[in-house]
Amino acid sequence: MIVQLRICVPAALSGTVVDLCMGHAGSAEIAVFRGSSVVPAGDVITVQLARESVEGLMEELHGLRVPELGSVSASTPELVLSERADKASKEVPGEGSDAVIWDEVSRQTGEDSRLTWSYLAFLVIATQLAGIGIVTNSAIAIVGAMVVGPEFGPLAALALGLVERKWAMVRAAAVALAVGFPVAMLVTAAAAWISIPLGLYPRDVLDHGQAVEFIYHPGPYSLIVAALAGAAGMLSMTSHRSSALIGVFISVTTVPAAGYIGVALVLGEAGKAAGSAVQLFLNLLGIVVAAAAVLLFLKFAQRRGEAKRALSKTPAARARPGAPRPPRR
Template structure:
């Protein structure tokens, strides 16, 4: 996979940046556009390189102070037809699909983990769908609630924050979860409290449901599924395969468990509420732990087989 870096730097730094980029293993092309940047004033350097080499080059550019004096942007072209690009991919160690660009992962998970009105809206709607599925004994509605739930973003961000020791990212993700789930559960509880006197469902509805019993009966497989989902979810983030996230969403019982806690508390089913709360906790912990383990594994691989650099025609 070929990636393009656009580097904006002051003219006094562009020579060093061009030299650094040209000597990087896995670089196919380096283009310098003197004076192309108006704000801030400076030069623009365009680099085509294998995805496997991006992390090393970005680290070296950060050491030079490029982000403070200019900028680095990373994009993936739809199509690159070039023999040099093919040779660069072959020369770069590892596989592009396995390459981790840590800044990209941090920023992507950070954007998905902020406490925003849209995040709250999706979580409230997902929990309401789950509550409806619970009182109507409808697995389809519960699966729909799983697909709508936005909770994986903050969970992935927590994993990244733990591994990279990014306190601000972790605090933002914790805030989104710590506010989002109580608000969503409170809304579901209010809806359930209003529905009983309106005759939308009987007060003993939880004693009749059979298809949703798995929600308040956590067991070893609850944690196993959460671990598998967390692993698959983080792999999809790293490899940028967003389609796999849908499978992750509909395999974990976070939102359904939150909805069940809300309904069970309103109906006085405290034992089932406690079981659902434990289910929720197991899923949250399992997802974060598994996602963090994936990140640690990839970090170890990169340290053992880092992308090399070329200096004077010699690989160091």
């Protein structure tokens, strides 16, 4: 998998960046456009390199303060026909699908973690759909709620912020969750309160919902499912794969429980509401802990890979088998 970096730098720094890119393992093609950048005044450098080696180059660019003095953008071409690119991918150990670009993950989760009107609207709609599915004993409506649920973004941002110690991201994600779920449950409760006198469903409707009993019965399997969902969600994000179905998996453990709380409180089922609230809390905790554990494992694996690449660059490691060695003193 090939990634293309577009680097905009002042002219005084251009030569240093070009030398850095040329000496970086996994670089396939480098192009320099002298004087092409107007703001900031300088050069534009494009680099095509194996995805496995992008993170190492990004760290070195941060060391040169390139994001502060200019900019770095990354994109993934859909098709690259180049023998040099194929050779560069083979020279770098690891698989492109397993490589993590931490700036990419941080930017994506940061954008999805903010409390916005669209986030609130999607969460309210999802929780309301879950409430309808609960009172009608409809698995289809509950699945629809899982599809709409947007809570994966703040949960992933919370895990990443804790691991990276980015407290601003942690605060933003915590606010999105702490405000979003109560608002969604209040709207669902208000809809249930209006629906009862209209005769849309009887007060004992929760006594007949066999298909949704799993929502208010917290147990070990609930936490296991939540942990699996959190791990799968973070892996989908770090491996640059579609997280649409993973978002549905995440919502299995959150949105139905939130909808059940709103409906059960209005119907006077305090015990079931409490059980559902416990399940929601445990599931949120399990998702965040599992996602954070995946991030810590990926960081550990990446450090080991970088250490192996560094050792491979030493003269001893580069010595050909059978080549004469200098005499020992």
